[in-house]
Amino acid sequence: MSQLTRRRALGATATVLTGLVLTGFARTAGASSEPRTADPKHNAEHEGHAGHEGPQPFSETFRGRRIEGAPSHGDGHHGGYAVQIDGEELHVMQNADSTWVSVINHYETFATPRAVARAAVIELQGSELVPLG
Numbered sequence: 001m002s003q004l005t006r007r008r009a010l011g012a013t014a015t016v017l018t019g020l021v022l023t024g025f026a027r028t029a030g031a032s033s034e035p036r037t038a039d040p041k042h043n044a045e046h047e048g049h050a051g052h053e054g055p056q057p058f059s060e061t062f063r064g065r066r067i068e069g070a071p072s073h074g075d076g077h078h079g080g081y082a083v084q085i086d087g088e089e090l091h092v093m094q095n096a097d098s099t100w101v102s103v104i105n106h107y108e109t110f111a112t113p114r115a116v117a118r119a120a121v122i123e124l125q126g127s128e129l130v131p132l133g
Contacts, residue, residue, distance in 0.1 A: 055081060058114045065124075067117040083117050088129040092116050103132065 057070040065086055072082035083090040083102070091103045092113055099109035104120040120129070 055113050060114075062118050062121050065121045067114070067121060069113045069117060081113050083113050085117060085120060085124075085129045088131060090117060090120055090129060091132060104129075 054071055055069070057068075059066075059068045061067075067083070067085050069081060069083040071080055073080070081092060081094070083092045092100055093102075094100055095109060097109075099111065100113050100116045101107075101109055102116045102120050104123050105116065108119065110116045110119060
């Protein structure tokens with residue numbers, strides 16, 4: 001009769017997790033390899049650049065604070081997008097996986113700059129956004 005040891009339990013756990021990761025990777029790769037339909041209106045010089053349109057501009061009041069966001073063409077270290085809270089710039093950055101972070105929520109990622117701005121308003125809890133430098 002074999003006894004369950006810590007080494008065997010860890011080995012079994014590692015095997016199961018590896019299988020789950022590889023299964024998820026195979027599903028992801030399979031989904032992205034489906035053929036795309038051709039769009040006759042698509043400009044030929046932008047072939048292969050789908051999804052580079054960037055997030056849409058926004059302007060709204062959220063919890064009593066004015067948040068705005070729009071594409072920017074400044075120095076480029078903000079991911080090409082500028083976000084402001086009550087007229088003060090919130091430094092945001094787009095990650096390689098297309099998620100967004102800010103200096104307020106640097107370790108939490110968000111799907112859009114609007115979501116980053118809203119999360120920053122919540123985190124500030126009514127405090128003013130102080131410019132960086």
